[in-house]
Amino acid sequence: MRKLLLILCGFFLLCLDQLSKYWIVRHLNHGETVPFWPGVFSLTYLRNYGAAFSILQNQRWLFAVITVAVLAFALYYLMSNIKGDLWLLAGLLLIIVGGLGNFIDRIRLGYVVDMINLEFIEFAVFNVADSYLTVGVFLLIIALWKDEKNGNYN
Helix, strand or coil: CHHHHHHHHHHHHHHHHHHHHHHHHHHCCCCCEEEEECCCEEEEEEEECCCHHHCCCCCHHHHHHHHHHHHHHHHHHHHHCCCCCHHHHHHHHHHHHHHHHHHHHHHHHCCEEEEEEECCCCCCCECHHHHHHHHHHHHHHHHHHHHHHCCCCC
8 A cells, every 4th residue: 555655756856847837838948038937936947957056067978877876776675665664655755756857858859857946045947856855855864864763773
C-alpha cells in the first residue's frame, strides 16, 4: 500500500512540476517577468543550462550521468526502507521527483526551465522541482537526525 501511495504522490508531484514549466514556456517569452504576488514573488522564464545557481553551464551529459546515479541510489534506498520512517520516505520521494523533473527538462530541452523569482530576497530563479529537492534534503536531514538520536543506524 505504501508503494502505491508513493507512486501516486510522485506521479502527481512530477505532473505538477512539468505542467508549471509547460505553462511558463507557453505563456511567457524567455527572460520575461510577470508579477504574481507583488513583494513576494514573480514569474520569470529563464533557461538554466547549468546546475544550481547556473554553475557548470552546458554540462548536459555530466548532469545526466550524475542524475541517473543519484536517482538510482535514492530509489534503491527508498525501496529498501519502504516500511521506514515517513520523514525519510517523504524526503527521498521529493528528491527523486525533483531530480526526475529537472532530468526530463535536460534530456527533452537541453536546459531546465526556471520560473520562480523571489522578490523579498536576492536569490536565483528556480522551479518547482528545485523546491522539491530542497524540501526533500531538509526532510532527509531530519529523518537521519531522528534515527541517530534514537540510536538507529542502518
